[in-house]
Amino acid sequence: MRLLIVEDHAPLVASLFAYFEARGAQLDAAPDGVVGLHLAVTQPFDAIVLDWMLPRMEGPQVLRTLREHGIDTPVLMLTARDQLPDKLTGFRAGADDYLTKPFDLEELELRLLALVTRARGRSARRVLEVGDLRLDLATLDVHRADRRLHLFPASRKLLQVMMQASPAAVSRHQLEYALWGDEPPDGDMLRSHIYELRRSVDGGQAVKLIHTIPRVGYRIAVERAADAPAQ
Structure with a gap:
């Protein structure tokens, strides 16, 4: 599984890299929305973990731009915003799943595996x-x-x-x-x-x-x- 982590909190990124690389995943990281958008458009990923609050371009705008350009890579929004209106905003922007901070790494892994499995099945028929x-x-x-x-x-x-x-x-x-x-x-x-x-x-x-x-x-x-x- 190849993941893109778009997150500006370095300790969290390090934690995600340590956890997923130990399980055989390949990861790339972007510290802001603009870099994240560029990587997501130009390189193939199985899934994207996208923070909401990012420098230069916030997560929902990154996500809307991805979908406008036909990029259908599964995206899991990661944020401290836990109110229903915020979740609706994320899903309407094109998110496939939504996980609020703090979170358990094992739950994140299970959610990502579910997204990737579903997307691969969908791609096989497309x-x-x-x-x-x-x-x-x-x-x-x-x-x-x-x-x-x-x-x-x-x-x-x-x-x-x-x-x-x-x-x-x-x-x-x-x-x-x-x-x-x-x-x-x-x-x-x-x-x-x-x-x-x-x-x-x-x-x-x-x-x-x-x-x-x-x-x-x-x-x-x-x-x-x-x-x-x-x-």
């Missing part, structure tokens, strides 16, 4: 489909009709974000954030990645699925030729 394009979220295999596509990791990430949003458009900012967080590289690297994705998905195909939405971004959808935007 296949995104747009027309004859399929992305299996469990295996990350991509097929167009009967042909398997071999994508670079960045291309596959862009494809997942767009397929999860389909048929809606995804802004350039959302796609850049999915790849690089708050630190996109200089130059228009996104255009290069979209070009590679188009070459793999639409190359040689009569029906084009990836469409440019001028001044907005891109979307993936099956469209009639008369309605399709410029490529």
